[in-house]
Amino acid sequence: MTPAELSDAVQIAVSAAVQAGELDAEVPREVHLERTRTREHGDYATNIAMQLAKPARKPPREVAEIIAGHLRRASGIEKVAVAGPGFLNITLDSGAAGRLAYQIVVAGTAYGRSETLRKQRINLEFVSANPTGPVHLGHTRWAAVGDSLRRILEAAGADVASEYYINDAGVQMEKFANSLLAAARGLPAPQDGYGGQYIADIAAKILEAAPHLADAPDADALPEFRERGHRLMLAEITGSLEKFGVHYDVWFSERSLHASGRVDEAIATLRTQGHVYDLDGAIWLRTTDFGDDKDRVMVKADGEKTYFAADAAYYLDKRSRGFDTCIYMLGADHHGYIGRLRALASCAGDDPDISVMVLIGQLVKLLQGGEELKMSKRAGTIVTLEDMVDLVGVDAARYTLARSSTDSQLVIDVEEITKQAPENPVYYVQYVAARTFRVAANARDLGIEWSPPESFHPELLTDDREARLLAALGDFPRVVASAAELREPHRIARYMEELAGVYHRFYDGCRILPRGEEEVSDLHRSRLWLNDATRTVISNGLAMLGVSAPERM
RNA sequence: GCGCCUGUAGCUCAGUUGGAUAGAGCGGCACUCUUCUAAAGUGCAUGCCGCAGGUUCGAUUCCUGCCAGGCGCACCA
Numbered sequence: 001m002t003p004a005e006l007s008d009a010v011q012i013a014v015s016a017a018v019q020a021g022e023l024d025a026e027v028p029r030e031v032h033l034e035r036t037r038t039r040e041h042g043d044y045a046t047n048i049a050m051q052l053a054k055p056a057r058k059p060p061r062e063v064a065e066i067i068a069g070h071l072r073r074a075s076g077i078e079k080v081a082v083a084g085p086g087f088l089n090i091t092l093d094s095g096a097a098g099r100l101a102y103q104i105v106v107a108g109t110a111y112g113r114s115e116t117l118r119k120q121r122i123n124l125e126f127v128s129a130n131p132t133g134p135v136h137l138g139h140t141r142w143a144a145v146g147d148s149l150r151r152i153l154e155a156a157g158a159d160v161a162s163e164y165y166i167n168d169a170g171v172q173m174e175k176f177a178n179s180l181l182a183a184a185r186g187l188p189a190p191q192d193g194y195g196g197q198y199i200a201d202i203a204a205k206i207l208e209a210a211p212h213l214a215d216a217p218d219a220d221a222l223p224e225f226r227e228r229g230h231r232l233m234l235a236e237i238t239g240s241l242e243k244f245g246v247h248y249d250v251w252f253s254e255r256s257l258h259a260s261g262r263v264d265e266a267i268a269t270l271r272t273q274g275h276v277y278d279l280d281g282a283i284w285l286r287t288t289d290f291g292d293d294k295d296r297v298m299v300k301a302d303g304e305k306t307y308f309a310a311d312a313a314y315y316l317d318k319r320s321r322g323f324d325t326c327i328y329m330l331g332a333d334h335h336g337y338i339g340r341l342r343a344l345a346s347c348a349g350d351d352p353d354i355s356v357m358v359l360i361g362q363l364v365k366l367l368q369g370g371e372e373l374k375m376s377k378r379a380g381t382i383v384t385l386e387d388m389v390d391l392v393g394v395d396a397a398r399y400t401l402a403r404s405s406t407d408s409q410l411v412i413d414v415e416e417i418t419k420q421a422p423e424n425p426v427y428y429v430q431y432v433a434a435r436t437f438r439v440a441a442n443a444r445d446l447g448i449e450w451s452p453p454e455s456f457h458p459e460l461l462t463d464d465r466e467a468r469l470l471a472a473l474g475d476f477p478r479v480v481a482s483a484a485e486l487r488e489p490h491r492i493a494r495y496m497e498e499l500a501g502v503y504h505r506f507y508d509g510c511r512i513l514p515r516g517e518e519e520v521s522d523l524h525r526s527r528l529w530l531n532d533a534t535r536t537v538i539s540n541g542l543a544m545l546g547v548s549a550p551e552r553m
Numbered sequence: 554g555c556g557c558c559u560g561u562a563g564c565u566c567a568g569u570u571g572g573a574u575a576g577a578g579c580g581g582c583a584c585u586c587u588u589c590u591a592a593a594g595u596g597c598a599u600g601c602c603g604c605a606g607g608u609u610c611g612a613u614u615c616c617u618g619c620c621a622g623g624c625g626c627a628c629c630a
Binding site: 030032036037038083085086130167170171172175280281284296299304306334335336337338339360361363405408409411434435438439442446482485488490497501504507509511514515516518553 | 555556557558559560564565566567568569570571572573574576577578579580585588589590591592593594595610611622623624625626627628629630
């Protein structure tokens with residue numbers, strides 16, 4: 001029995017009570033069920049009686065007793081107890097509870113997937129680091145969280161396109177080109193330019209590919225350095241992200257917006273919507289009409305288009321491609337963008353509550369010897385995605401970055417990364433994958449046959465640890481759905497850590513395979529089903545985080 | 554000054570429509586392997602859930618104020 005089925009059963013019990021005239025209240029559309037902390041409180045608890053107490057004008061415990069009376073008649077329920085201020089503690093019949101394992105195994109990779117976000121077309125933009133330097137640790141957090149979110153949204157049935165916006169127009173590229181040129185000439189990095197070893201490396205690569213640039217006049221060499229440097233840097237970024245398991249559906253160039261005239265078009269479109277005006281020689285968008293702090297310049301007095309103008313064109317482009325919702329994942333240093341992006345959507349005639357969602361993530365703070373290490377491309381003291389992967393590997397890196405809420409700053413001690421690697425919770429979770437695999441492999445070696453459905457006897461799974469495991473496994477679809485709706489991948493990770501603990505305790509207390517001369521029993525076979533179900537959930541969950549489910553560790 | 558985020562165990566952090574004795578991992582102490590992987594399990598210790606009010610039968614959760622930390626407030630990108 002799944003939580004959803006139980007939730008329906010409770011609802012039916014409530015309406016039965018209402019129909020019998022015992023309860024004068026509206027039947028709630030949803031029944032909130034939660035897994036209990038201890039088995040003394042049964043498998044699931046609901047606070048429905050306390051919620052209905054007020055409208056029904058009866059004490060909560062009395063309401064609880066009434067509902068319990070009806071709920072006890074439902075099939076698959078062994079016990080209903082009224083506890084505390086009016087909780088209904090429900091214990092499932094072990095046969096009904098155990099059938100969940102069968103459903104999970106049959107569903108396989110589909111278990112946890114849903115239609116919650118069906119038909120929603122979502123554009124998910126993340127990382128979008130300037131192609132003027134490597135992907136640093138701050139971006140890496142977005143790579144891990146963003147890519148996981150893409151997988152989770154898809155699991156919830158949304159139609160998602162992940163996208164990387166390449167800021168390849170503007171002065172940053174010129175600074176980058178100047179820095180490369182300086183490095184190629186053996187000069188120090190220009191004021192306001194980029195330093196760091198990667199600049200010298202790229203400059204050397206360019207000279208290797210195009211030796212004639214060594215003697216070319218600066219004016220001729222500069223564009224070459226810019227274009228070649230851009231290509232090399234972007235290739236490096238793409239490569240790092242690919243190795244990190246991050247896939248993008250679209251790599252979108254800012255330049256292409258300017259080149260195709262879409263920036264001008266966007267300004268014209270917004271002008272016809274009536275939100276554009278001219279002042280002091282500049283062209284403005286009146287974002288203050290929609291709650292922004294101040295109006296935003298789209299074209300400066302010198303005729304240059306601002307970054308925001310390109311943003312506007314990019315937004316309109318996304319909408320024209322049919323996306324209902326555009327998710328922007330930005331660092332905390334960009335939180336001032338929320339207002340203008342939402343206002344931009346309003347100016348374009350959209351409802352920003354639907355079409356724009358800005359996820360602000362706090363920055364990753366690096367400590368080295370108790371001192372904060374600033375991440376700056378200019379200073380050249382960057383810890384990059386590649387650095388972190390080299391230290392701990394893709395799995396641990398992705399998991400570590402994705403397991404915390406993006407609302408909280410992440411403090412990572414550079415020196416502790418390596419040292420703590422074996423203690424990373426990712427191994428605690430992955431160990432479940434390895435254990436479940438080994439158990440099944442050993443069972444096959446012993447010649448145990450458990451795959452036919454008739455070898456599964458859910459009613460034998462009566463141990464508390466089996467009940468806890470079943471309840472935990474049953475939670476997975478709800479966790480995935482809420483992670484998708486709230487755009488919070490860390491919920492998957494936290495759930496899996498909990499599931500891992502529950503499984504380890506089951507493994508420790510409930511012998512799955514026969515010992516020595518012991519005969520193979522139905523209980524062994526049934527526990528193998530539970531083992532398989534756990535492996536299914538753990539691998540599905542790890543896949544959503546882009547982390548492998550190893551067969552051995 | 555204004556705005557956003559955060560403040561929970563020694564450390565890193567969970568805790569969504571308010572609920573039962575506030576949790577996990579790591580770290581500390583003490584235990585458990587001749588039998589499925591001990592990267593595990595069991596027990597113990599450590600908490601004015603930043604502070605003060607308010608709403609409520611009930612607040613870590615909601616509201617207000619204050620304190621502390623981070624990050625922003627360009628005709629930069």
